[in-house]
Amino acid sequence: MKVIYSLVVCLSVFSISTLGKLHNETYTPVVLWHGMGDSCCFSFSIGGLKTKIEDTLPGIHVVSLKIGKNIPEDLENGYFMHPNKQVEKACEIVTSDPLLSNGFNAIGFSQGSQFLRALVQRCSGARVKNLISMGGQHQGVYGLPDCGSLTSKTCDYIRRMLNHAAYYGWVQKILAQATYWHDPLNEDVYRKYSTFLADINNELFLNHTYIKRLSDLNNFVMVKFLNDTVVQPVDTEWFGFYEPGQAEKVYDLRSSRIYQEDRIGLKRLDEQKKLNFISTEGNHLEFNWKWFERNIVDTYLRS
Numbered sequence: 001m002k003v004i005y006s007l008v009v010c011l012s013v014f015s016i017s018t019l020g021k022l023h024n025e026t027y028t029p030v031v032l033w034h035g036m037g038d039s040c041c042f043s044f045s046i047g048g049l050k051t052k053i054e055d056t057l058p059g060i061h062v063v064s065l066k067i068g069k070n071i072p073e074d075l076e077n078g079y080f081m082h083p084n085k086q087v088e089k090a091c092e093i094v095t096s097d098p099l100l101s102n103g104f105n106a107i108g109f110s111q112g113s114q115f116l117r118a119l120v121q122r123c124s125g126a127r128v129k130n131l132i133s134m135g136g137q138h139q140g141v142y143g144l145p146d147c148g149s150l151t152s153k154t155c156d157y158i159r160r161m162l163n164h165a166a167y168y169g170w171v172q173k174i175l176a177q178a179t180y181w182h183d184p185l186n187e188d189v190y191r192k193y194s195t196f197l198a199d200i201n202n203e204l205f206l207n208h209t210y211i212k213r214l215s216d217l218n219n220f221v222m223v224k225f226l227n228d229t230v231v232q233p234v235d236t237e238w239f240g241f242y243e244p245g246q247a248e249k250v251y252d253l254r255s256s257r258i259y260q261e262d263r264i265g266l267k268r269l270d271e272q273k274k275l276n277f278i279s280t281e282g283n284h285l286e287f288n289w290k291w292f293e294r295n296i297v298d299t300y301l302r303s
Contacts, residue, residue: 040066113136142182
């Protein structure tokens, strides 16, 4: 028994020491969070991007968040698990990974962007350095023309629920997209009954922890897709939205209550030159690797 115990101890020590050597500490680890209708590990989407990052920055530790036991669960949870629960599970994943303990860069895609922002604001053990939002809906959405991988029948059903019952308690509980539905015609109703977005945007009262954690970022980078036909309005990708009472004219971030009252720390980030706006041609999440490498990898991930 002593021999077996000694062997186990030796193997454990070897594994821990080898783990450190396998990853290049030159590069800050990266955490990815996919969007609606996607999963952590599809080779044609986030899984493929993860591989490209690893090939470009040899030895870097990249985690693509999987919210569920397997890929189908992860995809399904992107629709039907409340973001609060998803963020809790993401917090458990990142805080239990020793290779992320000294900090990491976080890249969100579509709704994964606002979910990662919530992780920054809520998860005390998540030490995020650069937060990069690829087409995120930080002021919410008012329209859902494309439901990703769902069938047209299911998509139509979701769209009807959002248009007519987004703020019903049971809809907020069962449909993730309802929690960041932002009706500019009913701002008071949105603030009162949104169970996710209104909270992380400090719409009702000021959570000073949210403000501090977001303003502690090295950079908050927001990428807007100029020809986006999926996200309405596209200005939400830069924290803009429709002016209250109508759904045509939009305001930009710096004209917003969130910025002017500095309700989540964006004004502080801006004044410190840590708020970065990037735009690119293409529809929702349409970009090529060369663009991503030049604008994201080389600028924010190489150090």
